[in-house]
Amino acid sequence: MRNRLALITAEPTAADLAAIDTEWPLIAAELDVLDAEITMLYAEDHGGPSPLDWRRLRRAEARVTRAAAEVNTRTDPRRAA
Template sequence: MGKQPADMFGPRPVDLEGIEAEWPLIEAELSVLDAEIANIYAADHGGPSPLDWRRLRRAEARVTRVAAELAARPVVLKAVA
């Protein structure tokens, strides 16, 4: 199947609003990914240091905190055509 005409022009403003609203969580999850990659790399070079483990724990805690903040936001329902 080919692309629908609307898809050819990229995301709609409403799509971008959704991404922007969730960006803090996306950013927090990227921090976890970075910390996990650092730990994998460190495993091949003597093992993760206490600082590496702390960085991972802090990143995981940030994901939990940001997810809770997003869940606590009021939901705005929009009409669908």
């Protein structure tokens, strides 16, 4: 006997979009880290990463830390006080 599958909605709900909107600064910061890491990998083929590449990576990692703390504060009602 076949089980019926639950219907899958084709579009995100308002709650899904709100959650994405809340976490977007963290998502964007993580994408910046990924971009900096990719740049570092390509720099290996051209004599190694420059001091500017390293600084870009450190700043991107710092943005992730700040964004994660901010998202945590916004989503945890005990920390908002």
